[in-house]
Amino acid sequence: MSSASDTRGPNGPDASVPAGSLAHRVPDLGALELLLAVARLGSLGAAAREVGITQPAASSRIRSMERQLGVALVDRSPRGSRLTDAGALVTDWARRVVEAAEAFDAGAQALRHRRDSRLRVAASMTIAEYLLPGWLLALRAQRPDTAVSLLAGNSAAVAERLLAHEADLGFVEGLTVPAGLDSVVVAHDQLIVVTAPGHAWARRGKPLPAEELAATPLVLREKGSGTRQVLDAALGGLARPLIELSSTTAVKASAVAGAGPAVLSELSVREELSTRRLVSVPVDRIGLRRDLRAVWRAGHRPAGPARDLLSLTQG
Incomplete structure (x- = not known):
């Protein structure tokens, strides 16, 4: 788990984000979307392909998110990837965050359309x-x-x-x-x-x-x-x-x-x-x-x- 003085971005420390801020404590949208894809597809490799990154990058992003939250999220095996109990709970929260982000994006697009019209x-x-x-x-x-x-x-x-x-x-x-x-x-x-x-x-x-x-x-x-x-x-x-x-x-x-x-x-x-x-x-x-x-x-x-x-x- 990262220390309070270690501010992380999607793949590691990010000195631009103040320690103690919400951005420091909550995974970014890309990581949450990846976790949702793992839950839906049951495979880290398939999830990586869906979000458009390599499997090593997906593994790194999951590990970074686990360090950030301090809990294991995904169990990996030759048969595929499955969520831990904590991972299932975090996935449920992640789904709500992503849905809120989608609503935010739709609203922003509507504002741009109104401006451009x-x-x-x-x-x-x-x-x-x-x-x-x-x-x-x-x-x-x-x-x-x-x-x-x-x-x-x-x-x-x-x-x-x-x-x-x-x-x-x-x-x-x-x-x-x-x-x-x-x-x-x-x-x-x-x-x-x-x-x-x-x-x-x-x-x-x-x-x-x-x-x-x-x-x-x-x-x-x-x-x-x-x-x-x-x-x-x-x-x-x-x-x-x-x-x-x-x-x-x-x-x-x-x-x-x-x-x-x-x-x-x-x-x-x-x-x-x-x-x-x-x-x-x-x-x-x-x-x-x-x-x-x-x-x-x-x-x-x-x-x-x-x-x-x-x-x-x-x-």
Whole structure:
């Protein structure tokens, strides 16, 4: 029998298990399953084959369990193996432990299935409208049974959803990662100044001074959006907005209608630029390139369909 200071794993001492713990005193599931197989088959060799180990390994595991419990469990003879009286009693207890473990495993599988059957994504507007559709289409090819819900909002709203456990994975466009979130860059984007063709800026022969852009009322996204954050930081401040809108589509429509200049993602205005419904206005001495990031709650790396979606964005 092992001493109180000798902590054992399935086949001998295991220094990682604290002496005196339940794991030290109770055989592991593999040993209990082996004992149940011996009781059912009446042969150590047949039991070893059933659980997928060699007969010497099975003998070693039974001896280790006997030392751990301090009683003989199996009598071995040329005619086979039979349980001792103590072994029969331990086998009855082992059966209940294994049944409880099977119930535990079934419950864990149900939890994984429930997790894998849905995916809640929160994304800032540009990513939600122009990048996520392609990513989600690719995810559907991999996981056709996963139901995906998409919550679109500004970058601040995405962070709130994640921190409130209302989303499994998020995507943001701002300069910084919101507090409480981990992130990885998945794409890059360029903000550009656009106007309707009839606006005076559309006919400029040289780049617009950054100071003039900062002093001009613009059609802007609301505070909290990644686009507004990047523009404000690049210019060191903005004039009071001409119009403040809560979606990229609304800002773009206003600019096309001639309401005034706007600053939008290059991703969002490709069609309008190609058809000349909008004109790009070069700006002098400022950089409006930004990183697009996947974000999740700090310390909780995405799993299941969220992990697969994240992988697709980085492919």
